[in-house]
Amino acid sequence: MKTAVAPGAQLLDVPTPIPPRDGALVKIKSVSICGTDFHVYSWDAWAQGRVKPPVTMGHEWAGEVVKVGPECQSLKVGDYVSGESHKVCGHCLQCRTGQGHVCQNTKIFGVDVNGCFAEYFAVPEASVIHNAPRVPPEIACMQDPLGNAVHAALAGDIIGKSVAVLGCGPIGLFAIAVCRAVGAGPVFASDTTEYRLDLARALGADTLARVTDDDIEQMVKGTTGGQGVDVVLEMSGAPVAIQQAMRLARPGGRVSLMGIPSRAVSLDIAEDVIFKGLTVQGIVGRRLYDTWYTMKALLASGKLDVSPILTHKLPFEEFRAGMDLMRSGQCGKVVLTL
């Protein structure tokens, strides 16, 4: 729990929360650490501007319903569930027209309201989804970030399409796994570290490019008859990679931008976007709840295996070690178990 306006967090005894009238109390089994959690833990500028301690951190979870509110209709005690990190309003234009992922009144669990890094988590049913029984909690808790990758990969045609994934952090790695599971064509992947490129290879990327050492543009052009790939999934947020994304896509292709750049990016709109007839998408969150249903089916069928991305599993009490791993970059996803 984030208790003070300072770096770090504390493990505290707190009263068990009460389920909302239209929600449930969940006994948490596994959680995973998001980059956002690390920002909050580190107390960086963004966190200082947004988070008002005390707040229970965390928004990636799997657990079991142990109590339900009086008006809860879709959950019952014993249900094995996970949930969406965006607590959306349900009433705005976006929520009412299938764009809840850009709800203008979104609150994020563990940032704006209490989250799931705790023994018990009180959550409205609108934020909950039933897990497939065959998917263990340590995998199920990662569905929120996995959903980012599913959303990005499936934001346009992907079956049989060639794909470049720029940035092999956890979401980039998830994206590679998703592409493999849904019959994408050749997958190119780039990153700055050998550690992550090794993971990319394990997940089935066909061609790996180490940033600065390898020329991914040359590699892509060579394999695609000079055209470029059908789809670019930009997961790094590096301005130079965003520029590259526009060049890597073939005329008529798609660029899905998910990695958040920290400054403005200068683009050759004429040559790289207009004359090529590109479609460029800002990708945030997950389609509520199309992404979740698709993801659940992919996991349940065994087609989508993301276990190599779960590189570290620690007891919940060792959350500080988990945060240290996040800082090091020498990890995929870090899961904490209760």
Add this chain to the structure above:
Amino acid sequence: MKTAVAPGAQLLDVPTPIPPRDGALVKIKSVSICGTDFHVYSWDAWAQGRVKPPVTMGHEWAGEVVKVGPECQSLKVGDYVSGESHKVCGHCLQCRTGQGHVCQNTKIFGVDVNGCFAEYFAVPEASVIHNAPRVPPEIACMQDPLGNAVHAALAGDIIGKSVAVLGCGPIGLFAIAVCRAVGAGPVFASDTTEYRLDLARALGADTLARVTDDDIEQMVKGTTGGQGVDVVLEMSGAPVAIQQAMRLARPGGRVSLMGIPSRAVSLDIAEDVIFKGLTVQGIVGRRLYDTWYTMKALLASGKLDVSPILTHKLPFEEFRAGMDLMRSGQCGKVVLTL
């Protein structure tokens, strides 16, 4: 070659055809036998009304370009190619708006104009597609019917969707393989024969229903919480299966009809189509050429393995034995090699 207005066909020495100005001469390596070829060979009522012998039969092929016409732009000698069975006009509303598969001036190779059951085949470049090098001719020649299955399966959302495939003839079997390759959810398959259900199992169908013995509606409802499947691919053409297709689909689902019924079908439009908000699609041919590019990528990546459906491979001269196999129904696809 179909030479007479009678059942059967003859293997004859004929002059090598001349490539069209905007096309090529292809040396055929493998062909496969379509149900349509069997109709022509058997000289049934449909064939008698449509085919004007003499005509070289066949429209499923793979081969190598050995000569090109003076205005041919996209092919060169040595290219490894296959092609679309529908020779479309290119000028009608449908051809000009991405619906060439329902071109109103379509001619079919091997039916309306000379086809590919021959040593050499003259074909316009507009009907040709380059094969992936790693796909052998005996598989590449089956892409026309495989394309029917790709078209049907991908005619709406399929990733993560539950699917029922009704009818496990070659195209139904192809459809099962495609669903597996692109990350569909659970796949249910029905047929009347054990032989074909065994093939369906080998290709990865999760649940098999033998028609009359098993109640597929019960099976589907049991697995899908009473909802029905997201997608039904009707490949049998049996009127009773078409009726069943409408009941098997969940509210908001999709029914793609490809199997051709021989008589009118009575449907409960109110309950089974309107109140369920179904989408029902007539599927014919292949998207020109989106289907072909997607199929090529799926085959090239190794994700789509249709080799179990190639149950019989014969020398070209033994085409009569191939036709006998077609009559027996104890086969998947029958390929003839030159």
Add this chain to the structure above:
Amino acid sequence: MKTAVAPGAQLLDVPTPIPPRDGALVKIKSVSICGTDFHVYSWDAWAQGRVKPPVTMGHEWAGEVVKVGPECQSLKVGDYVSGESHKVCGHCLQCRTGQGHVCQNTKIFGVDVNGCFAEYFAVPEASVIHNAPRVPPEIACMQDPLGNAVHAALAGDIIGKSVAVLGCGPIGLFAIAVCRAVGAGPVFASDTTEYRLDLARALGADTLARVTDDDIEQMVKGTTGGQGVDVVLEMSGAPVAIQQAMRLARPGGRVSLMGIPSRAVSLDIAEDVIFKGLTVQGIVGRRLYDTWYTMKALLASGKLDVSPILTHKLPFEEFRAGMDLMRSGQCGKVVLTL
């Protein structure tokens, strides 16, 4: 109010309902009579099987919020609102994936739960939409059935498309007005009565066909170069019209079925659906809430003028005269004002 298990209805003094926690109490200004209301009033077989009196009838309304529940977030006193007739669950697969119009737990206001034929109406905010100020209550109350027409017309490409509207009851007439407002191509309309064809003409239909007297198939083929129309909107429910719909659509076209047939319909699936590559859609309800936002914008801009369809406006007390008009068929929409 429907008070007894018998034909008819009564106007009674009842306690003012209490707004739901997450809803509002609305003072009704105008309501319109749906065919469903007439079924309930007439107490036909369907109504006898479904409706449990006493129930306040009606589900097409416009009014003003006069009180809100303690958890209501999107409404405030004074808001000028209308609402959706389908009270959907919000939790099922369909509700969570943009298909709330086929929610499997739908209740209909005025049928399954109390409706709006009353001075005050208690309604959850999830069922309410804000009206455009310039649209008067007598028009705003018709948005639920108008939404059926918007949903049907916009269920596929419509801009620049030729359209046949079969059946010129209120929803067919609305559909003609919508087609005109959104730049459809030529609109053909058919009905059995001169009264309704006159309304169709007033709304801008280009070609009128009186059923049995005129041959709409011939008219359509003559105008479309033998092709058929791009889009058929079947609004009559007559089995013969549903069969005709399939023949009227061009190869690659769309048939949207909204009129409910009272018995099974025999279709030539091979010729009329599969070989033509048709898309046939069951249309029910309205997209929640895409249809409502689009409709609101069309009404607010003045592009969509449905006032000719409002043929009769009566004081609320004269609801029996309104029901008599419904029985006669000599009306468009009948509106009751309070």
Add this chain to the structure above:
Amino acid sequence: MKTAVAPGAQLLDVPTPIPPRDGALVKIKSVSICGTDFHVYSWDAWAQGRVKPPVTMGHEWAGEVVKVGPECQSLKVGDYVSGESHKVCGHCLQCRTGQGHVCQNTKIFGVDVNGCFAEYFAVPEASVIHNAPRVPPEIACMQDPLGNAVHAALAGDIIGKSVAVLGCGPIGLFAIAVCRAVGAGPVFASDTTEYRLDLARALGADTLARVTDDDIEQMVKGTTGGQGVDVVLEMSGAPVAIQQAMRLARPGGRVSLMGIPSRAVSLDIAEDVIFKGLTVQGIVGRRLYDTWYTMKALLASGKLDVSPILTHKLPFEEFRAGMDLMRSGQCGKVVLTL
């Protein structure tokens, strides 16, 4: 005709061209001057790098077929036709998958090959479309640039959507007319000149913003509840307008970029694209031939009236006066008649 590597052009007697085998000879009735023609005429840097005189200029035309080639299938003498300015290859990935507007082998009539500023124009049938009889040549010749606007406006949902059109040159003006014809919601328009804003008003724009004087962002936010518009059509090419386009779109909205900036543009990708979940499209050319069919229907129905944009009509011989008008910016479209 462009005869020399210098500014200007000459009217010369040349031999009547021969129709291609698969094309026609057209007697030109009207042409219109594109900005591209003005670049060629002015002999700017772009023209010097691309055009190889002598070349007959021009690619916006309407005329009558007077002769057909021996293999031409879709045209006959007397046909009233116009055509697409992009001569596409028909064989590349893009051409074969419905993206011919970004064909990688495109040649432009009047730039790379002989064009239509002549008495007779030889053109392949693949580039020709039949005109609606009720549309006069002086309007029909403008369909190529009108098609840009149709393509841009219809590149996503537009019915009932609020729209901002940035830049009221001819294509921006066309876009306003298209939005009005297809039932868009409120239309905001911006430009630097009063002359063009007056035209925008005449075409039905609801709100006008004079660049630098008026704050369009404030106007849009005020009218849309702070959200921004659903759709931005960027037609100016000004870098500052491209940046503004991203801010003007609401979360979940669409930005279609058509105006060509002359230098790189710096964008706040994080705030303006990713967190808003925007779709940004590069728009070039016209969908072949979906755009043309839709445009034809809109013109034929009389719904789309672009005559106010035709501000100047001159005899063909006065082409120099037309070019002067282009230079002045005090014009909509300039048409030359033969």
